[in-house]
Amino acid sequence: MISLFMTFSDPAGGRRVRSEALNAVAVLIGAVPQMTEGLLFTPLEQSADHPYKADGPGPAFALQLRFPDLLACEAALNRGGALASLATGGGLSSLTGLDVTHQVMLTRSFPVDVAEHHPGTATPCSYLVHYPGPAEDMNAWNLHYLEHHPSIMRTFPNVRQIEIYTRIDWVDQLPSQRIEHMQRNKLVFDSPAALSHALTSDVITRMRADFVRFPPFAGGNKHFPMLTRVVRPAPSQDMPS
Template structure:
């Protein structure tokens, strides 16, 4: 599966997307041809305790759009497309003037013990992580990370989803700025409180111990907890 990430950032950290604009974006995302699922990420309404709060507030808004294959994703990024409109704000005041970047990546999903959300869950909470890179040896990096880190991630209490995204080559005609982070990750929980409980558990010690074994890389990493809304095709 292929994931397209679009990130809308305010360098001053002052902007937020209002509910009306969010509903308009959801309608646009639902109309993207051959998209299988869209995820809308917004900042938490209140801060939560997590180990990487020093990374800042994160983007004002972000999207993850899933496609079954690369060709469908590339076709959706042509000039005049819905995604091209979103990349320049789609006429919405909440998106106008933000710094917009995009990246297409391969999705690697890993099984978890309890993937089903409680029936009362309407908005989940995602822990978005990215490594800008580069690594000295990308093959060595990927081999170590994929063989070790997901096995630890899936032991977080009540984690609903573990995904790791790795780089691919792609073509597009979007007016936003391309980025090529060497890796992204996503952990999903029922709520901000559930995320905070998990990432402050004993599991984080195992994560840190494995981090010290990573093959050499530069660029650090960033961690942002974000509220997550799901959009289905045709919505």
Template sequence: MSFCYFVLFSHPQDPTLRLAPAQAAALRNCLATLPGLRKAHFYTPAEARDRFIDDGAPPVFGLQLYFDTLQALESAVCSGGAFHSLVQQGGLSSLDAAKAEQQAMLLRPYDVPEPKPASATATSFLVWYPGPADDLQAWLGAYLRGHAPLLRQFPGLRELEILSRVDWIDQLPWPRVQHMQRNRVMFDSPEALTEALFSPVREALRDDSATAPRYSGGNRHYPMLTEVVAGPASASAR
């Protein structure tokens, strides 16, 4: 069982805002020794097109941190944790003008037909469903039975994750969200993502969504360049 911590920063009025290079370097150094961290993703905006939707400007920066246990995740984001200390000392202050939101989630990784490590142009499609659903159990069950197998059929797909909400503790300064689900698909490039989003699989996914149990809150879809940073727990896993 694995868990992920997300923090995303959005600034629609200034979509060019980025984490300062010196702070990005310090963050990489922090994560490289963060106890219990298996890996981290740095997300920055990518340009890709979807066949059906355009949700506007993507987040200007995002982090997805991977841990084997919820306790390790909480240790990192509570007082005394290295990530918490970096944030409290202004380590992400270049993003102070952006709106932030954070969430911890249970990770459901899926095997894909042609997996491949992230390239320099690797691009993830981050999707989330704020909810609520009238019946969360029914909605999630229908998604895992119907949507997940279709997602695996995307041409050029390298990674697939579906994430479910959990309760967690933290002492970070950002607002918390309780989105009922997120998912992430990764491709070799923005062009490969666009190709997948114009494939027949995308239409099949839209048809499947139309049969989902009733929910509110809509969904959001954003293409993000994906840089992978190895954590200390990655070495012990090999």
């Protein structure tokens, strides 16, 4: 599976995306051809305790769109499409003027003990992490990370999803800035409180112990807890032509 990430950042800080703008984006991306799932990420309404709060509040808005394969994703990245419009704000004042970046990556999913959210979960919380890179040896980096880190992540209390994203080559015609982080990953929990409980548990000690064994890399890493809204494809996409 392929994921497109788009990130909207406010250099001055403080920008909040209004709910009506999020609703408009949900409609827009729901109609993107061959998109199988969309995820809208917004900052927490209240700060949550986690080990990397010094990384800052994160972007004003971000999204992840899933596609079944690379060609389906690339077809949605033409200069006249909805995503090209969104990359310049989509006519929405909440998004206009933000710094926008995008990246297409391979999605690697890993098992968790219980994937279903707790009954009553309204707004899950995703922990978005990225490593800008580079690593001295990308193969060595990927081998170590993929073989060791997900099994530790799985032991976080009530983690509902583990995904790691690795680089690929892709083509697009979007007006936003292309970036090529060497890796991203995402952990999903039922709520900000559940995320905070997990990331302040003793599991983080094992994560840090593995971190110091990573093959050499530059660029550090960033961690952002984000509220998560799921968008399904518009019903018309599922109808035969």
